[in-house]
Amino acid sequence: MDRILRLKPRDAGVAFVVTDMLCVGMGMGVPIFCILFGFVVGWYIARRASATTVRITDILNRVLTQALLTSTFTLLVMSIIWLPVGRALFDPDADLRSFGIPMILYEPTASFVGWLVLMIAISPFLQLLTTIFASYLTLLYRSGRDGWGV
Numbered sequence: 001m002d003r004i005l006r007l008k009p010r011d012a013g014v015a016f017v018v019t020d021m022l023c024v025g026m027g028m029g030v031p032i033f034c035i036l037f038g039f040v041v042g043w044y045i046a047r048r049a050s051a052t053t054v055r056i057t058d059i060l061n062r063v064l065t066q067a068l069l070t071s072t073f074t075l076l077v078m079s080i081i082w083l084p085v086g087r088a089l090f091d092p093d094a095d096l097r098s099f100g101i102p103m104i105l106y107e108p109t110a111s112f113v114g115w116l117v118l119m120i121a122i123s124p125f126l127q128l129l130t131t132i133f134a135s136y137l138t139l140l141y142r143s144g145r146d147g148w149g150v
Contacts, residue, residue: 005048012048016041020074029081031123034074038127041070042134049135050142063135071128075120082119089113 007015023033042063049062088094089112096108101115 004044005051012044016070017073020070021077024074024077024081030119031074031078031127035123035126035130038067038070038130039134042067042131042136043138045131046135046138046142050139056139059139063132063139067128067131067135070131071124074127075124078120078124082116086116 020034020037023037024031027033045063045066046059049059049066053059053062088096088099089109096112097103099108099112101111103111105111105114
């Protein structure tokens with residue numbers, strides 16, 4: 001475990017990129033596994049930050065910064081995957097009804113737009129939330145165990 005926590009930042013970043021891309025591939029472009037991967041990333045960020053920094057404000061700043069970096073990468077990947085598909089909105093011959101997305105808004109165009117917003121914007125935001133949540137839970141656990149708290 002200590003070997004994982006002592007990875008160089010560059011190596012940890014490369015491991016994140018590879019694993020995040022694997023999660024995108026396993027979800028076939030739907031980032032459900034990336035959102036769940038946020039729990040693992042949050043744990044790792046908090047453990048690493050609390051191992052190298054003593055002040056809680058510095059730890060929280062590092063957690064937020066690194067969580068934003070990871071979700072920004074997922075946002076970039078989702079944009080690369082789904083924005084080219086968005087051109088179908090401007091194609092009058094495109095059959096959005098048989099595109100394969102769920103008709104969540106009961107109208108093909110609205111459902112397609114909703115799906116793109118969900119994939120490109122909301123999913124990376126959910127990954128950000130899971131990362132921060134897992135980080136703060138980890139810090140809360142460690143603060144009670146290590147005597148940081150009151």
